[in-house]
Amino acid sequence: MSSLVRMLGVLDVFSEDVPVWTVDRLVEELGYSRSTAYRYVKELCEAGLLAQIGGGNYMLGPRIIMMDRQIRICDPLLAAGQKIMPGLLDMCGKGALRICCLYGDKLILIHQITNISGLEERYPRGLQMPRVLGAASKLILAHLPERQAIKIFLHHQDEIKSAGLGESWEDFRANLRQMRLDKTSRAYGEIDPDAVGIAAPIFGGDGPIVGSLSLVVKERPFSEKRLDTLSDQIQKGAAQLSKIIADLSNPYSESPSAVAMAIGPSHKEPLRRR
Amino acid sequence: MSSLVRMLGVLDVFSEDVPVWTVDRLVEELGYSRSTAYRYVKELCEAGLLAQIGGGNYMLGPRIIMMDRQIRICDPLLAAGQKIMPGLLDMCGKGALRICCLYGDKLILIHQITNISGLEERYPRGLQMPRVLGAASKLILAHLPERQAIKIFLHHQDEIKSAGLGESWEDFRANLRQMRLDKTSRAYGEIDPDAVGIAAPIFGGDGPIVGSLSLVVKERPFSEKRLDTLSDQIQKGAAQLSKIIADLSNPYSESPSAVAMAIGPSHKEPLRRR
DNA sequence: ATTGTCAATCTCACATTATGAGAATTTCCA
């Protein structure tokens, strides 16, 4: 293992459950020597990724908060979402409206608004979403290039089966195809037991899916008619978002960074040979 | 320069102005060989600190958003702030209410609420505040242990002079002392030209300052009487916050992490010998 | 299919640099 990986491994142990570490406990956990652990911590502190609190205690540092700000400021999808989501939610009744975004191979909740108290805290920005469970996840799966879908199928075969997404690759593939045709996906209580999820795809300026807009409905009844109406609204909202970020990446846009950002997370897997 | 520092240097070039980089431009900017740049980028991607977008473009990655979430969830000061700030702002009229927090040697805006449109976007969570300008900054300066105050005086001497905080160390020291006695600080248009800032200190469970609560007033008139009333309210609010996080770190609290977090950012500088 | 281009990884000899035990230093608190 390279020393670079070893150093970044330090960041991994800072979790929600154990957000504060002393160097001694790091040594215990990671098996590094005390010298090395101190060296890593010192360099991570200098980079701002860690910060010292109290005597000998360390936590995640200010650079992380600053970099998240940068990501937020530069994200055209977030900006577009903040513009159109409040109006959309009003039309949908009690629930929550979310944007999830693909970053490399991770699906991250990047924005949520809700009119149900307590939901904001349980699903805040930054939450990693499952890859095969829930309306947003399934929908994104459906719009992935085939190569990536295969990879995920092989990796999450069991979860895919228990989610009823298909027993075989052909099964699975057909289900994905159906979702593409439907333009939206639905999930009945897959994440939140007493809620229904509806999701629609958001595309980058040049075609590939970059994320999804999804609605979580908690207000009964879940009649087919009502869900169809909502699906339609979500789909229109997602199309609006796609259009906004596509316009940013058109040749008339002046900001090269906005262009690149609007293209969105890659649909391309890094090469990997063995 | 160690290779660890060299690798983390990659993160430094991802700025608000240039949030997207290709490996080739990284090579140009940083002077690394192409092999090395690719190796760094690959490892940073595996750690989630970078993510690939489009072909050959990279931006800051999902781990940063996830780690910011962790920081938010674990931060008792943020939680306390979200509880008491809305009510406090209602009593203060038009303006904005902020919590700034010391992380190591950086002063970061960690939460803001406002009833003026457009202010939220200009001053979002994650913004790094100046060390000597504005009510919050000056106030925190005033409550720093003397060693750190000296260090900052030596480092920011010019800014301190032009901010009218003192021509000499004795001058400066006396001004800080006065702010400590006042319990609050004020700034007239130091950051925002047509606003007045009022700040009060937030202390950790065991004494040292961890941050500040500050109010930005944009509604005239700025009469002495009104400002005195507001100062009093801010000071009470800050005291409330100090109490909440002190209670978390008392011996009856069960969560050791909450304890450590509540102690807050260190008042201690890392050792540095030359 | 075929070719050209770009992105990313691989190979390998070489030299730089990370490592860890223990000593030395600094800081903090009583």
Place this chain on the structure above:
DNA sequence: TGGAAATTCTCATAATGTGAGATTGACAAT
């Protein structure tokens, strides 16, 4: 003014990061 805890320093040794160039893979155009 001690004494304990936290942190940095020293240095010989071994490990590993480095970079030029070749290679591979992906993709688009013809």
